[in-house]
Amino acid sequence: MNVRDSVDRALGPVAPDAGCESAAVNFAQYADGAVAGEDVSRAFPHVANHLAACPDCNQDYEGLVNCVRELAVSSEDTPPPPEH
Amino acid sequence: MDETLKLSPGAVAHLGWLRESSRLCLPGEAGTGRIGAIETPALASEQPAGGASHVAPALDANSRAWLAALRASGPDKDGALRKLHALLLRAARHEAYRRRPSLPDPVARDLDDLALQAADDALLSITGKLDDFRGDSRFTTWAYMFAIVEVSSKLRRHAWRGRRLNFDEEQWSRLPDRLAGPDDQAEGRELLRALRDAIATQLSARQREVFIAVALNGVPIDVLAERMDSTRGALYKVLHDARRRLRACLEEQGLGRPQLKETQ
Numbered sequence: 249m250n251v252r253d254s255v256d257r258a259l260g261p262v263a264p265d266a267g268c269e270s271a272a273v274n275f276a277q278y279a280d281g282a283v284a285g286e287d288v289s290r291a292f293p294h295v296a297n298h299l300a301a302c303p304d305c306n307q308d309y310e311g312l313v314n315c316v317r318e319l320a321v322s323s324e325d326t327p328p329p330p331e332h
Numbered sequence: 333m334d335e336t337l338k339l340s341p342g343a344v345a346h347l348g349w350l351r352e353s354s355r356l357c358l359p360g361e362a363g364t365g366r367i368g369a370i371e372t373p374a375l376a377s378e379q380p381a382g383g384a385s386h387v388a389p390a391l392d393a394n395s396r397a398w399l400a401a402l403r404a405s406g407p408d409k410d411g412a413l414r415k416l417h418a419l420l421l422r423a424a425r426h427e428a429y430r431r432r433p434s435l436p437d438p439v440a441r442d443l444d445d446l447a448l449q450a451a452d453d454a455l456l457s458i459t460g461k462l463d464d465f466r467g468d469s470r471f472t473t474w475a476y477m478f479a480i481v482e483v484s485s486k487l488r489r490h491a492w493r494g495r496r497l498n499f500d501e502e503q504w505s506r507l508p509d510r511l512a513g514p515d516d517q518a519e520g521r522e523l524l525r526a527l528r529d530a531i532a533t534q535l536s537a538r539q540r541e542v543f544i545a546v547a548l549n550g551v552p553i554d555v556l557a558e559r560m561d562s563t564r565g566a567l568y569k570v571l572h573d574a575r576r577r578l579r580a581c582l583e584e585q586g587l588g589r590p591q592l593k594e595t596q
Contacts, residue, residue, distance in 0.1 A: 251520030255527055256589055258547040259582075260575045267572075268565040276469035276477050301575075302568055303546070304488070304553045311427040311480040316473055319426060325419065325472050326394055327401035328411040 260301040266294035268305055279312045395471035402462055413455065416475065420458075421451035423479040431487060439490045446490060450483035457482075488552040497545055497559060523587050530581040539574035546571050 266274070274295050281288040289296035299306045319325075391399070401412035424447035432440050439446075457478050465474055531540060545551040546567075553564050553571070560567065582588050 251523055252589070255523055255582075258527075258543075258575075259579050260547070260572075262579065265572060268568045272477075272481070276474040279477075280469045280473050301572070302553070303550075304484075304564060305568075308477075308481055308484050311430065311484055312473070312477050314430060315423050315426055315476045315480060319422060319476075327398045328408075328415050330401070330404070330408050 261297060263297035263300075264294050265301055266292075266298040268298070268302060271295045271298040271302070271305055272308075275309055275312055279309065279316050282313055283316050391467040392470060395465075395467060398471040398475075399462065399465065402459065413459070416458065417451055417455050419472065420454045420475060420479040421447060423476045424448075424450040424454070424483040427480050427483050428487060435487060436491055439487060442490065446486045447483055450479055450486055453482045454478035485554045488554045489558060492552065492555040497551055497556065498549070523582070526582055526585055526587050527578065530578050534577050534581050535574050539570055539577070542567055542570045543574040543578070547575070 271294070274292055278288050278292050278295050281291065299309055398412070398416070401408060402416065403409075404412065425444065428443040428447045428450075432443060435443075454475070458475055465471060531543065535543060542556065545556050546553055553567050556562075557564050557567050579588060
């Protein structure tokens with residue numbers, strides 16, 4: 249990584265940014281869309297920009313997507329049937 | 333963020349909703365550094381984060397079943413809570429073990445305990461926020477998110493426990509030496525000198541601390557928020573403003589990068 253890249257990385261992307269709270273509100277929808285192959289960065293550009301700029305949120309989002317992908321539908325994904 | 337920004341009625345309504353619905357931390361835990369209460373409107377506050385107004389979609393059958401079970405009473409609710417906790421624990425453990433290779437040994441040894449704590453906290457948050465579920469994702473994805481945020485925050489804090497955060501002047505005054513390699517040309521070193529000077533002269537003390545810690549030294553915002561008795565969202569805004577000020581300063585000196593202009 250050269251100096252320009254290092255500085256650009258430290259300064260983050262230049263784009264409208266949702267901020268942590270607003271991005272988090274959309275994480276679940278964003279993750280479901282991403283796993284389904286949708287172009288979520290186009291549908292949610294402010295969330296995409298935030299993920300590029302906020303390391304903590306990006307790490308959380310990566311974890312969520314991985315979780316959705318890896319923990320495929322199992323019996324735990326459905327609530328127990330009513331007892332009566 | 334532009335403090336004088338005029339919000340559209342739709343944005344105001346959306347932000348009002350956010351204030352009520354997006355508090356992911358547990359009751360009484362605002363300020364712990366997790367995604368917490370909103371102190372300010374969203375940074376890109378002209379429109380909702382998705383860029384479009386929210387229209388509540390129809391719930392899928394599985395999500396409806398979860399909501400019905402969790403809103404039931406007696407044994408049905410107890411059963412749903414047990415099953416939800418199992419789901420949250422599975423997600424928390426999955427995430428904890430996925431990140432195990434990057435964690436220091438003392439944290440790696442505590443993964444199961446941390447995952448269990450995260451599942452407990454996530455369950456408490458979810459049961460208090462069922463009405464916030466909008467139905468625009470699967471319920472299980474929404475629930476996973478609480479588990480991931482909880483376990484992620486615990487892992488970061490555990491990993492940084494006892495480590496000193498250094499905001500000394502030395503940290504940024506040696507910027508050219510830290511970031512520039514032996515092969516970097518004079519223009520690269522000029523860029524670094526300009527950045528170092530901008531950090532010294534253009535930022536407030538708080539902006540300087542947050543920028544150095546997060547952007548230069550890689551301190552997780554959650555960890556910094558805990559040390560500064562703040563929240564992730566509040567410190568991210570400080571970082572965002574600091575970055576914007578530094579970029580503007582570099583651009584004034586002809587050292588900016590080709591880029592799209594911010595819309596605000």
